[in-house]
Amino acid sequence: MRLFIRVISAISQGLGVLAAALLFSAVLSVSHMVFVRYALGWSTVWQTEYTAYAIVAATFLGAPWVLIVKGHVNVDIVQMAAAPPLRLAMQILAALFSLLFVALLAYAGWVHFEEAWSNGWTSETVWAVPLWMPLLPMPVGTVMLALQYVAEILRLFLDGADPVEPQPVLFSETTEEVRP
Incomplete structure (x- = not known):
């Protein structure tokens, strides 16, 4: 059981790194788009669509x-x-x-991905991305999230409840007079 927890957690951490890289690439894409549009006066083709897909992929994979x-x-x-x-x-x-909610979401994501794959769907833009590519992170991310929930449940059974950590104090006991 501990091996399962370690392996799933390692894969989840790797997906977290991938999600960070996707967010960084989205920042680069937006920067490129701004430069191309405003510095060079050219039109953009792929940047907006890529940025949206990268952010959604980062959300699911992270x-x-x-x-x-x-x-x-x-x-x-x-x-x-x-x-x-x-x-x-x-x-x-x-x-x-x-886990139940995420499993249902994973199933729905898989059905949507499989439909896009089988029917050869593409985006309705000039770039015409095959839609299975931006849809793939949804079932992958939700399946991994479900497996991570299983690992967390096993960890709870093995190690007990998560400790309650005190929240940071937002206001101190003493107040200072505010002067204009």
Whole structure:
């Protein structure tokens, strides 16, 4: 089980690096587009479409890594107040519901990808990208996110509940007088 957790986590971290590279390439693409349009006065063909596809791909492919670092939106005020056994049960239950949602999303993503592949769909732009390419990150990312949820559930069973980390203090106890 620990091997499964390590392998899935390593793949998720690799996808996180790939997502970062995709975001960086999107920044370069936008920079290129601005230079070509405004400095050279030329029209652009592929930059806007590539940037949109790269950002969406980064979102799906980076999601498993975000789960590892606990970066997904999580309302944990009740978990923070709960005793460790109840916190563990709540974390497992939340992960199971999330796994169900992600599995359904992965299935829908696969169906959409397969339809684009089988029918030879292309984008309706001058670039005419085969749409299976920008659709592929959705099933890949969601399947990996589902596997990362399985790894997280196994880790919860093996190691217990995640510790409750105190949140940073937003306001101090003392206030200072503000002078104009």
